[in-house]
Each structure stands twice: as structure tokens, then as C-alpha cells.
Amino acid sequence: MVTMADSTDEKSEDAIPPRRGLGRLIDRAKAHPAITLASTVAVTLITFQGAGEAVEWIAGKIDDIRNPYSELLADLASLSLDQTPRYFESNFGVAEFESEVCIAEPGAGVPVLASCTGSPPPGEPLTLFIHRTDEVEVRALFDGEALGMYAVTTVSADFRPQIIVLDDERGELGPSTYRAATDWAPGPDPIGPTDVDVFLGPQSSAYAEVFSLGAPGAYRGFLLASAPAGLGSLDFNLEAAHKMDVDGKDDDDPRLLTSFRANSQPNTYGEFRDDGSPISEVLANAGNVRMLLYEGTEL
Known part of the structure; x- marks a missing residue:
């Protein structure tokens, strides 16, 4: 029998839940060279203003770059x-x-x-x-x-x-x-x-x-x-x-x-x-x- 504890211990890397929030946005940024600078600025925003503003800022920049018009x-x-x-x-x-x-x-x-x-x-x-x-x-x-x-x-x-x-x-x-x-x-x-x-x-x-x-x-x-x-x-x-x-x-x-x-x-x-x-x-x-x-x- 597999217990809840056993199940937790045996999780593979494939079972790791997808990154959310800022992590997911930065992953998207890495896939698009034009957004690399936005990712760097986001890290700066996290340091000085907090993650919430950084998430909002980088999301806007990603949308601007992907949909410039x-x-x-x-x-x-x-x-x-x-x-x-x-x-x-x-x-x-x-x-x-x-x-x-x-x-x-x-x-x-x-x-x-x-x-x-x-x-x-x-x-x-x-x-x-x-x-x-x-x-x-x-x-x-x-x-x-x-x-x-x-x-x-x-x-x-x-x-x-x-x-x-x-x-x-x-x-x-x-x-x-x-x-x-x-x-x-x-x-x-x-x-x-x-x-x-x-x-x-x-x-x-x-x-x-x-x-x-x-x-x-x-x-x-x-x-x-x-x-x-x-x-x-x-x-x-x-x-x-x-x-x-x-x-x-x-x-x-x-x-x-x-x-x-x-x-x-x-x-x-x-x-x-x-x-x-x-x-x-x-x-x-x-x-x-x-x-x-x-x-x-x-x-």
C-alpha cells in the first residue's frame, strides 16, 4: 500500500507543478530575446518595490513586445x-x-x-x-x-x-x-x-x-x-x-x-x-x- 507520505517522497521532477506568477513570466521572457531586458528590470523592481509591482510591470512589457500594435x-x-x-x-x-x-x-x-x-x-x-x-x-x-x-x-x-x-x-x-x-x-x-x-x-x-x-x-x-x-x-x-x-x-x-x-x-x-x-x-x-x-x- 502506498501512503500519502510515500507518495510525497516518491514524486519525480515531472510531477513538480508549473511555475506561477513572476516565475512563469520570467520563463516566458527567457523564450523571447527581446524581453530579456524586461526580465532584468523586473529583478530590480523586486528588490526595491516588491514582487507585486514587478509582476504587473513585466506582464505589461511582455504584452507590448508581443503585440506592439x-x-x-x-x-x-x-x-x-x-x-x-x-x-x-x-x-x-x-x-x-x-x-x-x-x-x-x-x-x-x-x-x-x-x-x-x-x-x-x-x-x-x-x-x-x-x-x-x-x-x-x-x-x-x-x-x-x-x-x-x-x-x-x-x-x-x-x-x-x-x-x-x-x-x-x-x-x-x-x-x-x-x-x-x-x-x-x-x-x-x-x-x-x-x-x-x-x-x-x-x-x-x-x-x-x-x-x-x-x-x-x-x-x-x-x-x-x-x-x-x-x-x-x-x-x-x-x-x-x-x-x-x-x-x-x-x-x-x-x-x-x-x-x-x-x-x-x-x-x-x-x-x-x-x-x-x-x-x-x-x-x-x-x-x-x-x-x-x-x-x-x-x-
């Missing part, structure tokens, strides 16, 4: 058309670029964005802010304190935020194609944009598409784009784009658009107010969105 990803996921200029400044830093653009109505009556120079200006001014980090550019177009549009452009191959389409995650920005990001139903191209714009220039190329959904989208439209200042190593179906851009006009052939969208990857996603207001009429035009993506660049 967690805070930025959370800030992007929280974007909405209810945000104010203060939200963007607080989360993405002071805007590196700011300009005024005006809503103008040419003879055809279709509102467009134009420079606010001239006296009087061609229309009501809107303010565009561009916030930049090492990973993204975030554009925010305001009418006073009301946000009319935001657009997130990735500039780093290592940073792949989720494409957010009307509160729904539609795949990673970078690996996902235009078609995949809007693939809600079966079919060759089930959800198509309401307007597209292609630009092929001597220094840069760009593509923008918008989805103006009105009431079914809770008066929010969304956009996907290949912005000139964004990550340029993504797939861009140049053959289809050239055919769509014949004579500088977007081709109406749906087969070309389907081919382009299935074989090209956006570097930008965003949302705009789609409630019938003047700013929503402007942003329902993909050419105006593309113009905003060129603002703040030297292209």
Missing part, C-alpha cells in the same frame, strides 16, 4: 463618424497637415471639392486633417466639429489592421482584395461599388471606390482605395486599370472592374456620412475621395 489597433477600431478633432489628436498625434477645401457646384450641378482660394470662396469650407504615425496615415474631413469622412491608409508592410466596413471586420488591410472585403454573398462580384475612379499618372497611380448606401447603411457610406501615399507593394491590376482609364474616363465595362477588384489590394479603408447632406453628395463621388487622398502629398 495593440493600442493603435484599438484606436482604429474605435473610429466612428461621431468622433471630434480632439479624438484624432489624442490618439494619432497632432495633425501634420491641415488644409481647407470647399464644396463647389459647377455648371452641371454635381458638387465637387475645390481649392478655397478666391474671393469669394467657391463654397462652404471643410477642413482636412492628416495624422501620421510610422504605421498609418489617418485622414479626417470635418465640417466644423462634425466629421464627414475618415480614411485609414497603411504605410507599413508589418502593420495589417482590419478593414472595418460598417462595424464589420472584412479582412486585413494589405492581404485582402477589394472583392474579398465586400464579399457578403455568392457571385462573381456580389457587392459592387456605386462609383469608382482610376488615375494613372506619370509619378503615381490611384484608385478609389465608394459605396453610397443611404438608409440601408444607416446613412453611412464606406470607401476602399489604393492611395498614392500608402503602401505601394500591394497588388494593383495595372492591365485592367489601364483599360478602365482609357482617355482618362473610367470604363463602364463591368468585366474590367470585376477583374481589377479581384486582383488588386486596397491600402486604404474609410467611412463617410451618407445622409443626403452636401458633404455626403461630394463624398459619394469617388473622384472627390481620390482628390482627398492626394492632399498632403507631393505627387
